[in-house]
Amino acid sequence: MARSPYGNYGYAILTAGALRTPDKVALTYCGEQTFTYDELNRIVNRRANALAALGVGAGQKVAALLNETLQVAEVYLAQAKLGAVTAAMNPYWPVETLQAVVAASGCTAFVYDSTVAEVVERIRPSLPGIATWIDAATLDHPSDEEPELGGFGDDPLALYYTSGTTGLPKPVVHTHASSLATAQIWLDVPRSPSSVFGTGAIIWGIGFPAIVGPALYAGMRLVLEQDWGPANFLRVVPREKVTHVSQIPSFYAALLGSSDHEAVDLSSLQVIMLGGEPLTGTMLSRIKDRLPSAGVYSYYGQTEAPYTCFGRVDDGSTPLGASGRARTGCAVRITDPSGAGVVGEVGEINLAGPHRMAGYDGLPDKTAEVMRGEWYVGGDLGTLSADGVLQVLGRREDAILKGGVWTQPVVVEEAAAGLDSVAEAGVVGVPAHVEGAAPVAQKILLAVVARAGHSLDAAKVALALSESLPAHQQPDHIEVAESLPHFEDASGGPGKLLRREIREKYGHLVD
DSSP: OOOOGGGSHHIIIIIHHHHHOTTSEEEEETTTEEEEHHHHHHHHHHHHHHHHHTTOOTTOEEEEEOOSHHHHHHHHHHHHHHTOEEEEOOTTSOHHHHHHHHHHHTOSEEEEOGGGHHHHHHHGGGOTTOOEEEEGGGOOOSOOSOOOOOOOTTSEEEEEEEOOSSSSOEEEEEEHHHHHHHGGGGGGSOOOTTOEEEEOSTTSTTHIIIIIHHHHHTTOEEEEOSOOSHHHHHHHHHHHTOOEEEEOHHHHHHHHTSSTTTTSOOTTOOEEEEOSSOOOHHHHHHHHHHOTTSEEEEEEEETTEEEEEEEEOSSSSSOTTEEEEEOTTOEEEEEOTTSOEESSSOEEEEEESTTSOOEETTOHHHHHHHEETTEEEEEEEEEEOTTOOEEEEEEGGGOEEETTEEEOHHHHHHHHHTSTTEEEEEEEEEEOOOTTSOTTSEEEEEEEEEOTTOOOOHHHHHHHHHTTSOGGGSOSEEEEOSOOOBOOOSSSSOOSBOHHHHHHHHGGGOO
16 A cells, blocks of 8 residues: 655645645745745755656665755755655764764765865765765756655654764654654644744754744744844844744843844744743743743753643743643653652653654664663653643753752852843852862852843852852852853854853863
8 A cells, every 4th residue: 555645754844735825935045035835845846856866765865964044945855755864964063073974874875055065075085985976056857746755654764963972973863754743843832824933044953853844834934044143033033024933042141131132123923932941030031021922932852852842931831940741742751760750759851752763873772771662761850740741950960969969050040140230141060179089079160141231240149149049059159251152053143051161161260
């Protein structure tokens, strides 16, 4: 029996929309190009047919190093229709990492765009396993008819890489089915036929099935930009009447830490989804003061199980600091060290559902470390309330032991960010070297950045925090910094806070 085309990710995401609403605008690129669902589908078909003419087919692994967001959308969807497995390379990796990941991937073809052409020339001689090198700009074919579909259901769709503290990034295998399950996130968040989702460059990798796929699957208009930093955000939101965004809280620390936003009309924003970092009460208040009509949602997931939990936090339906309940069709639980499920106690976060990864490609031992039956257990700690609300406490390795008591950095960060003059705060634990004892106990290092137009004095910050925090949470050293280190994610705005770099940069200053 033939498999349904709607089990193919590319067909279900795009072709179905072209059949349903062919003349509706699907995508706007950098304010310069606009495509209806039918037009975009025909372009993707031409790219798919061009790839097929080059010998790319079902089950073949194809490395994709793409930085132009329009190219990412078109090539990823074209390869999905063919059933080729997209190995989504991060254009911000060091060359050595990129070369090693491609060599280990088993890819036999490599597609790239003009922004990375020089890098490709550098690594090309060292990758004899790549038989076909493809400049994405040359991918065109006379026929815009649907290609022969080559992947469905549990067939692998892509490898999305997750970084670790040691070794190469791990290749997370997502299937057509798991990616379509992720595309259904808007079942749990309000939208309308006129909704507009805006995003920037971080759509390669897991950003694609977590951002682009859901927007197109839901029939929204997708606004793609090359830069989604605060400056361009302030230009694009009023121009395109963007209604929905998905970001990390650090973005709003940067956006609202300056006065540039004050004269800009941001009233079109209706849904702000925040994840990847803790959302403090102070930051939520600042967002709501500036955008009172926008609903603010907290979400939680990992590359291995994207967008597992959702909850609206600005209306009180989800407690601040929590990530909400498992979305439709997904599940979350907390387990103690024995693996037993617990409620109201701190333990490891387990995620399950059809959106969960199939495993790590070629790494059965690594897969076995994080898979417990249908559950993915990735090393985060949290609690689950009796009514199913998840609160994420952080990574096991981030917890700070001081005075015999464990503390998560976000507790101290929230207290610091609550001070009027503080725009952003970052906290790490630094080993306390006690003579004759193992460095188990830690001291707390706090780095703070001043809001625009304000100044900070470390002694005054310490005094203020001494009145609001218990002794085991009070910083042992406070560093006033011009900025905090964030992961470079190509968005143009701050990526996730890099606590390890705070430790490396300022740890030696702790007495």
